Amino acid sequence: MDAGPQQNDSFADALKPGTELLHGQFRIEKFLNAGGFGMTYLARDSLDRIVVIKECFPSSMCCRQKGNVMARSRQHQAEFDAVVKHFGAEARRLSKLQHPNIVGIHQVFEDNMTAYMALDFVRGRDLLDTIEDPKMKLHPRDVKGILLKCLEAVHYIHTNDVLHRDISPDNILIDGKGNPVLIDFGAAKEEATRASRALSALHVVKDGYSPHEFYIAGSVQDVSSDLYSLGATFYHVLTGEAPPDSQARVSAIAGDRPDPYRPVTGKFPQFEDAFLAAIDKALSVFPPDRLQSAREWIELIDTERRRSAALAQAELDRQIELSISRLVKETNQAVEADIKIQQAKQAAERKEAQRLQKLVQEQQRQRKKTLDELAMLDDFEFGEEQKRARDHSAQQSANQAHDQVNGTKRKKRSLLSRVLPFGILRGTLRGNRRSDYL
Numbered sequence: 500m501d502a503g504p505q506q507n508d509s510f511a512d513a514l515k516p517g518t519e520l521l522h523g524q525f526r527i528e529k530f531l532n533a534g535g536f537g538m539t540y541l542a543r544d545s546l547d548r549i550v551v552i553k554e555c556f557p558s559s560m561c562c563r564q565k566g567n568v569m570a571r572s573r574q575h576q577a578e579f580d581a582v583v584k585h586f587g588a589e590a591r592r593l594s595k596l597q598h599p600n601i602v603g604i605h606q607v608f609e610d611n612m613t614a615y616m617a618l619d620f621v622r623g624r625d626l627l628d629t630i631e632d633p634k635m636k637l638h639p640r641d642v643k644g645i646l647l648k649c650l651e652a653v654h655y656i657h658t659n660d661v662l663h664r665d666i667s668p669d670n671i672l673i674d675g676k677g678n679p680v681l682i683d684f685g686a687a688k689e690e691a692t693r694a695s696r697a698l699s700a701l702h703v704v705k706d707g708y709s710p711h712e713f714y715i716a717g718s719v720q721d722v723s724s725d726l727y728s729l730g731a732t733f734y735h736v737l738t739g740e741a742p743p744d745s746q747a748r749v750s751a752i753a754g755d756r757p758d759p760y761r762p763v764t765g766k767f768p769q770f771e772d773a774f775l776a777a778i779d780k781a782l783s784v785f786p787p788d789r790l791q792s793a794r795e796w797i798e799l800i801d802t803e804r805r806r807s808a809a810l811a812q813a814e815l816d817r818q819i820e821l822s823i824s825r826l827v828k829e830t831n832q833a834v835e836a837d838i839k840i841q842q843a844k845q846a847a848e849r850k851e852a853q854r855l856q857k858l859v860q861e862q863q864r865q866r867k868k869t870l871d872e873l874a875m876l877d878d879f880e881f882g883e884e885q886k887r888a889r890d891h892s893a894q895q896s897a898n899q900a901h902d903q904v905n906g907t908k909r910k911k912r913s914l915l916s917r918v919l920p921f922g923i924l925r926g927t928l929r930g931n932r933r934s935d936y937l
């Protein structure tokens with residue numbers, strides 16, 4: 500199916516090709532489908548890209564008049580307004596989701612007195628078409644690949660506190676590369692049925708795909724409800740038909756009759772038992788018996804991913820080990836370098852201390868030498884002084900002696916002169932011991 504499985508150009512209330520929306524930003528090309536809550540069209544945006552437009556059109560309470568969508572009667576007005584409000588709010592909420600396996604919503608707007616959303620156009624066909632086409636034979640590897648990608652998408656929406664509420668083969672588009680894309684989120688419809696008595700008659704359930712809690716107004720719906728629908732979708736892929744509807748199963752169990760559901764485990768040898776057992780578990784009637792998260796399902800069936808996760812973990816461990824040993828090595832090197840720096844610093848300090856010590860010793864030696872020299876000089880001067888003093892006293896003594904000699908001489912001479920004539924005396928003394936007299 501190329502974006503138009505139930506094309507019905509004759510649907511009277513559908514917008515006609517060429518109709519412009521949002522002041523010409525979108526131009527309708529083709530009507531695609533009409534569900535209980537809205538109409539789907541192919542359109543072009545202002546950049547001439549092909550998009551899908553979903554129009555809020557709960558046909559049981561509205562009709563189109565001169566392009567505008569109006570409540571069918573005054574009694575329907577408030578409910579219609581509430582549905583339009585829910586549609587816009589839910590579209591805005593969903594527009595925040597971004598995942599390769601979830602259809603992208605790139606605009607939410609109001610026009611023609613109702614709400615619209617513009618979606619990415621997914622070129623391909625839906626899963627229902629694919630499995631019903633006898634020429635299309637999905638390889639078990641493709642089935643597993645599609646399921647794993649759907650589980651990734653479901654895990655993503657659940658972690659963002661969103662339930663799809665309408666997972667079924669016709670709400671999974673398969674693009675040109677074989678990737679599944681989830682469309683047609685059912686939360687707005689659920690809200691709308693709660694807000695409107697007129698819509699409460701509309702089934703927001705799909706027999707075979709909806710878990711039994713979807714049939715009970717106000718019952719708890721959780722992650723396991725979406726997983727039930729996904730299990731039913733892949734049950735259909737394997738067996739060629741949807742599982743028995745959940746209400747029939749509940750009443751069989753309540754009436755003590757066997758569950759009409761036929762497990763797939765062990766029936767398809769081309770699939771691993773773990774893969775088949777997970778589908779059976781997801782399809783348990785009572786929520787506590789089901790798989791509790793998309794992640795749990797992924798881990799049960801993805802042997803390849805488990806293997807590569809184990810390898811990735813081993814590689815991570817190896818990398819961590821390498822990082823740790825590198826860190827230890829670097830730390831050791833840093834410590835060693837630090838020690839070397841410290842040692843070099845200490846050696847330099849020691850050398851400097853030795854140099855200073857030598858300097859001090861040299862200074863002391865110099866000082867001592869200077870002092871010695873000074874002492875010697877002192878001694879010398881003292882000696883000189885003493886010598887001078889001795890000389891002086893010797894001189895004085897000599898002088899005194901001289902004076903004495905002279906005195907004696909004089910005395911002698913006077914004595915001699917008294918006893919001898921002067922000429923004889925001198926001649927005699929010259930020839931003998933002259934110095935004794937001079």
Ligand SMILES: Nc1ncnc2c1ncn2[C@@H]1O[C@H](COP(=O)(O)OP(=O)(O)OP(=O)(O)O)[C@@H](O)[C@H]1O
Nearest residue numbers: 502503532534535536537539551618619620621683
């Ligand atoms: N993004 C898309 N790209 C391509 N085709 C799409 C896209 N969205 C919807 N379609 C086509 O339009 C059909 C109807 O769309 P969708 O499932 O959203 O609404 P519905 O089931 O008809 O209506 P309701 O919302 O009332 O349940 C799909 O089966 C698909 O063929």
Ligand SMILES: [Mg+2]
Nearest residue numbers: 534669670683
């Ligand atoms: Mg749909």
